[in-house]
Amino acid sequence: MKIKISLAQIYPRLGDIEYNIRRHIEICREVRNRTQLLIFPELSLTGFNLMDLALEVAQGKDSILLKPILEASKDLDIILGLVELGLDENLYDSAFYYSNSSLKAVQRKLFLTKHIGRPEYFRSGNKIEIISTNWGNLGIIIGEDILNPLVMVPFIRNKVKVLTVIDNSISTGYSTSNLGIPKSYVAIKDLLSAYAQLYSMHIIYVNRVGFEDGLNFFGGSCVIDPCGEVIASSPYFEESIVDVELDPELYKASFRLFDFDKAYEFIRGITHEN
Amino acid sequence: MRTSIPFDPIFTENTLIRFIRDEVTKFGIESVVIGLSGGLDSSVSATLAVRALGKDKVFGYVLPYKTTSKESLDDAYLVGEILGIHIETIDITQIVNSYFKLEDVDRLRRGNFIARIRMCILFDKSNEHNALVLGTSNKTELLLGYGTIYGDMASAINPLGDLYKTQVRILAKEIGIPEKIITKPPTADLWIGQTDEGELGITYEEADEILFHLVEKRISPQHLIEIGYDSEKVVKILNMIKKNQFKRTLPIIAKLTNRTIGIDFKYPRDWGR
Numbered sequence: 001m002k003i004k005i006s007l008a009q010i011y012p013r014l015g016d017i018e019y020n021i022r023r024h025i026e027i028c029r030e031v032r033n034r035t036q037l038l039i040f041p042e043l044s045l046t047g048f049n050l051m052d053l054a055l056e057v058a059q060g061k062d063s064i065l066l067k068p069i070l071e072a073s074k075d076l077d078i079i080l081g082l083v084e085l086g087l088d089e090n091l092y093d094s095a096f097y098y099s100n101s102s103l104k105a106v107q108r109k110l111f112l113t114k115h116i117g118r119p120e121y122f123r124s125g126n127k128i129e130i131i132s133t134n135w136g137n138l139g140i141i142i143g144e145d146i147l148n149p150l151v152m153v154p155f156i157r158n159k160v161k162v163l164t165v166i167d168n169s170i171s172t173g174y175s176t177s178n179l180g181i182p183k184s185y186v187a188i189k190d191l192l193s194a195y196a197q198l199y200s201m202h203i204i205y206v207n208r209v210g211f212e213d214g215l216n217f218f219g220g221s222c223v224i225d226p227c228g229e230v231i232a233s234s235p236y237f238e239e240s241i242v243d244v245e246l247d248p249e250l251y252k253a254s255f256r257l258f259d260f261d262k263a264y265e266f267i268r269g270i271t272h273e274n
Numbered sequence: 275m276r277t278s279i280p281f282d283p284i285f286t287e288n289t290l291i292r293f294i295r296d297e298v299t300k301f302g303i304e305s306v307v308i309g310l311s312g313g314l315d316s317s318v319s320a321t322l323a324v325r326a327l328g329k330d331k332v333f334g335y336v337l338p339y340k341t342t343s344k345e346s347l348d349d350a351y352l353v354g355e356i357l358g359i360h361i362e363t364i365d366i367t368q369i370v371n372s373y374f375k376l377e378d379v380d381r382l383r384r385g386n387f388i389a390r391i392r393m394c395i396l397f398d399k400s401n402e403h404n405a406l407v408l409g410t411s412n413k414t415e416l417l418l419g420y421g422t423i424y425g426d427m428a429s430a431i432n433p434l435g436d437l438y439k440t441q442v443r444i445l446a447k448e449i450g451i452p453e454k455i456i457t458k459p460p461t462a463d464l465w466i467g468q469t470d471e472g473e474l475g476i477t478y479e480e481a482d483e484i485l486f487h488l489v490e491k492r493i494s495p496q497h498l499i500e501i502g503y504d505s506e507k508v509v510k511i512l513n514m515i516k517k518n519q520f521k522r523t524l525p526i527i528a529k530l531t532n533r534t535i536g537i538d539f540k541y542p543r544d545w546g547r
Contacts, residue, residue, distance in 0.1 A: 013546065013547065014542055014544050014545060014546060014547055015542070015545055015546050016546045049542045049544070050542070051540040051541055051542055052538075052539065052540050052541055053541060053542070053545065171285075171289065173280070174280040174281050174282040174285065174286075175282060175285075176280050176281075176282065179282050179284045179285065180282065180284040180285050180288065181285060182282075182285055182289075210296065211292070211293055211296040211297055211544070212542060212544050213542045213543045213544050214293065214297070216289055216292070216293065237288070237292055
């Protein structure tokens with residue numbers, strides 16, 4: 001079964017959640033007739049370098065502000081990023097998956113990094129969601145969580161066909177072998193390509209663009225197939241919406257080189273399946 | 275012992291042009307003002323600004339003092355002419371001299387004052403043109419503290435602040451800065467005969483290599499000395515970085531409440547933009 005996916009590489013306005021929601025709704029309207037799953041970057045509703053604003057823009061799962069998104073998901077699955085105000089009153093760097101006018105899944109960022117003092121504001125999530133859809137299992141990874149190889153195990157074990165990586169990747173470092181592209185992006189793309197091949201899955205990478213206090217988000221959103229090939233890509237630096245159609249069934253888990261069951265046993269304690 | 279510092283001028287040029295365009299226009303502003311000294315850094319900043327905003331949106335000011343060399347002036351005009359930007363010359367000799375009168379002040383005091391008068395003029399002109407002041411301090415200067423706080427170090431946005439001097443040179447070649455500006459000895463030109471490398475007591479190549487290891491690679495000074503770097507130079511650079519940290523911070527505030535500006539009242543500059 002083929003699925004049509006749209007990657008929304010946007011430039012969120014820092015700390016202006018009302019504006020960002022309107023922008024999300026505009027894009028939902030634009031793609032609704034041609035796509036089944038629309039994916040926004042990490043923190044797409046809020047922006048990244050929030051500092052104390054994190055507390056002010058945080059939204060609970062049932063926030064009235066998010067109702068237009070809920071409604072827009074009537075005929076379109078949506079993945080977006082925001083600062084989540086948990087029931088425990090802590091803040092999380094979360095992805096919400098909306099489908100059929102309901103919030104189907106919440107994936108919280110698992111490993112907070114030292115960048116920009118974020119652990120000051122955010123708590124880390126403690127479970128990995130496996131989201132079942134009518135075209136197969138889907139997983140969501142937020143930003144630097146992709147750098148922890150153990151995070152991949154539940155997705156492999158549950159035969160996730162499409163892995164979505166939503167990111168706010170800042171351009172850093174010079175790549176002397178890939179002029180014009182920052183080292184940080186080259187590293188991510190190489191890693192995703194290796195994972196896609198090793199674990200026989202499509203990987204959808206959605207990054208943002210724009211500047212926040214000098215931080216530069218490079219874009220370069222892309223879709224990598226299980227052969228490690230880039231089958232769709234967004235431009236660097238520019239906002240764009242890129243559509244792709246892919247067939248998750250084309251590649252079987254049995255094509256994988258390794259048996260990952262043993263690793264699953266090891267990591268089972270932090271896995272949540274629904 | 276020579277290590278080349280990794281650099282990608284293509285990515286850098288592209289990023290800095292977008293940085294200037296983005297961080298200026300999202301405040302509803304279209305223009306920048308910049309002080310042109312005829313040196314490498316201001317020539318590079320001005321060129322990037324023209325590529326980001328267009329030549330009509332860049333206002334260059336040549337602000338000579340009586341000791342400013344003719345070569346500096348000629349080079350400043352040359353860059354302005356090549357770029358086709360608005361250029362205005364304001365001689366600051368009278369302003370400076372009317373303050374110090376006949377007082378015999380040392381050249382450092384006078385130099386700092388000159389740098390701050392230039393800052394005053396640039397910020398005033400930025401108001402006149404509804405523009406932002408574009409900075410020209412590079413990473414080597416910022417780390418070594420080789421600049422006047424609230425003088426040449428003051429700006430609204432600074433595209434060169436994460437580039438070492440030797441990287442600015444490479445970028446300058448990439449964006450077509452005239453060779454004579456790239457190769458002439460860098461100088462703040464605050465007094466006759468002043469050169470950066472003479473004052474610092476180290477070449478930019480040496481300084482950048484040591485800074486690169488200390489700052490980017492986080493290699494300890496002890497290890498650098500062990501692998502063959504000149505201990506005097508390593509220690510000197512380390513001391514300059516530490517001594518001048520105050521130039522890289524906002525004024526510190528005595529904490530009295532739970533939400534002190536800069537300590538636990540933290541908001542981004544691009545708030546809501």
